[in-house]
Amino acid sequence: MRQTYLENHAASGLRGHYLHAVYLINLATPTEQLLRQSIGSLVHYMQLAELLNADGVVFHPGSHLGAGFDGMLEQMAGAMREILDTVPRSPAKLIVENSAGSGGCVGCNFGQLGRIVAAVDSDRVGVCLDTQHMFASGYDVRTRDQVTATLDRFGEDVGFDRLALVHANDSRKPLGSNVDRHANIGEGEMGIDAFRLLFEDGRLNGVPWLIEVPGEEHRGPDLDNINRLRACAGLPARAVAESVAVR
């Protein structure tokens, strides 16, 4: 099965491939047992990534459950260092994704993301920028000036050298709602122009963009959404036959 995966990946022509860890992981938990299980799970993903020669493992940093971000920062950084040390040969980056900002969240603003990355202090750590989570946590990107200001802030707080990939999703919920609900590209509160403006700015264009949208009748990410994004980037639409590789 591994061989089949590797062969299909090679044939797909995709620039990168990534694993997404389960949502139960919480490196900011005050509970020792949950912390150990979260570390164990991420180690497993990193080992799997090594076997599949994947580029990264994306995870959500979790929730401090009232203990406060500052109080949990060192625990999170220590846990991430431990994971990286346990899997020293994995080519995969350990990639922290920004969250939408619900109660007790960690990594729900660029400042927190930047502090997590700085505290781990490893070039094997990257950041995934999810556009829906960014919008839900209050960063507007619906005008050119807002895109400039938001990405300026990302550059200052995190740094584009840390950016590993983009999760491109529109938002079913309004700006600053702190709710994680993805919409198809151009059908949500962000709107199609936000994606056009993000591509136009160019600072996110050096990394792969992945979609996590509901698709038609909630059948999952589809070619239609990919082609909407490609149009925003000024790229020609892909043909149906090629869609298998990108799903």
Ligand SMILES: [Zn+2]
């Ligand atoms: Zn995401």
